Amino acid sequence: VLALDPDNGENGTVMYSISPANPFYTIDSRTGKIRTSGVTLDRESTNSRDMVLMRTIIVSAVDRGTPPLRASVSATVSVNLKDLNDNDPTFLNLPFIAEVLEGLPIGTSFFRVQAVDPDKDENGRVTLALQMGMPRLDFYLNSSTSVLTSMAVLDREQIELYYLRIIAHDAGEFPRTSTSTLTVSGDF
Numbered sequence: 639v640l641a642l643d644p645d646n647g648e649n650g651t652v653m654y655s656i657s658p659a660n661p662f663y664t665i666d667s668r669t670g671k672i673r674t675s676g677v678t679l680d681r682e683s684t685n686s687r688d689m690v691l692m693r694t695i696i697v698s699a700v701d702r703g704t705p706p707l708r709a710s711v712s713a714t715v716s717v718n719l720k721d722l723n724d725n726d727p728t729f730l731n732l733p734f735i736a737e738v739l740e741g742l743p744i745g746t747s748f749f750r751v752q753a754v755d756p757d758k759d760e761n762g763r764v765t766l767a768l769q770m771g772m773p774r775l776d777f778y779l780n781s782s783t784s785v786l787t788s789m790a791v792l793d794r795e796q797i798e799l800y801y802l803r804i805i806a807h808d809a810g811e812f813p814r815t816s817t818s819t820l821t822v823s824g825d826f
Contacts, residue, residue, distance in 0.1 A: 639654060639665075639670040639672065639697050639699075639713050639715065640670055641654070641670070641699035641709060641713075643701045643707075645701065645703060648701075648702040648703055648704075649701055649702070649703035650701060650703075651701060651702040652670075652699050652700070652701055652702075653667045653668065653699070653700050653701070653702060654666070654667050654668075654669075654670045654697055654698070654699055655667060655697070655698050655700070656672075656695055656696065656697055656698075657696060657697075657698045657712065658696065660691050660695055660696075661675060661677050661691065662674060662675055662677050662679060662688075662691055662692050663675055663695050665695075665697060670697070670699075672695060672697075672715065679692050679719060680692075680724075681719040681720075681721055681722070681758070682724075682725060682756040682757070692717065692719060693716060693717050693718075693719065694714060694715070694716060694717070695714070695715040695717065696712050696713070696714055696715075697712060697713045697714075697715060698712045699713075721757050721758035721759065721761050721762075722757075722761075723757050723761035723808065723810035723811070723812060723813075723814060724757070725755055725756050725757050725761075725762075725814065726755070726808075726814045726815065726816045727753045727754065727755040727764045727806035727807065727808055727814065727815070727816045728753060728754055728755070728806075728816065729751070729752070729753045729804075729806060729816065729818045730752040730753060730754060731751065731752045732751065732753075732804060732818035732819065732820055733818050733819045733820070733821070734749075734820055734821070735820075735821045735822075735823055736748060736749045736786075736820060736821070736822050736823075736824075737823055737824035738788070738792065738822060738823075738824045739824060740792060740793065740794055740824070741791060741792070742788050742791070742792055743788070743791075744788055744789060744790060744791060745787055745788065745789075746787060746788050747785045747786070747787045748786060748787070748788065749785070749786045749820065750783070750784050750785045750786070751766050751779070751784045751785075751786065751804055751806075751820070752784065753766060753784070753806040753816070755806075755808045755814075757808065757810065760808070760809040760810055760811075761808055761809070761810040762808060763808060763809040764806050764807070764808055764809075765781050765806070765807055765808075765809065766779055766781055766784050766804055766805065766806050767779060767781060767804070767805050767807075768802060768803070768804060768805075769802075769803035769804070769805055769817065775789060775790075776788065776789055776790040776792065776797075776800065777789055777800070777802060777822070779804065786802070786820070792822075794824075798823070799821060799822065799823045800821070800822040800823075801819055801820075801821055802819065802820045802821075802822060803817055803818075803819055804817065804818055804819070804820060805817050806818075
């Protein structure tokens with residue numbers, strides 16, 4: 639920030655401060671240069687007071703004259719916190735046991751996986767997939783709708799329980815992932 643005082647000498651020397659105090663930022667009292675204080679800035683913080691302090695810095699200016707004169711108006715500096723892909727996707731409804739009926743027709747939808755990521759834009763866009771290596775490909779997970787459908791007629795005498803490992807990944811430059819399990823059981 640920059641404030642000017644047309645007086646000469648110490649009467650025109652401006653000193654800066656952050657007022658009220660802000661734990662996330664410091665200011666060089668002579669140059670007005672603002673820096674982060676070292677306290678972690680978290681764009682996804684749920685603390686409303688911290689969110690205001692992270693995004694708003696109020697700077698006051700006073701000259702070094704005798705008596706010192708203070709600016710009648712403070713300057714407000716708005717901070718745009720860019721998103722860092724620092725959150726893993728989170729499943730909202732897994733792990734879970736889905737019960738389905740034996741003889742369910744092929745292509746029947748029976749469960750919608752829900753996952754979220756609080757990061758912004760691509761860093762928060764979640765895609766879901768079934769983990770490879772299952773004994774049989776009896777299920778399909780639509781990555782657009784997150785809906786699971788049956789791809790075979792389920793028969794309890796052949797397979798009693800299915801353990802489907804579901805992977806959620808975001809679309810960040812360095813994607814973050816989470817995995818969870820959906821157990822499929824019931825009278826099939």
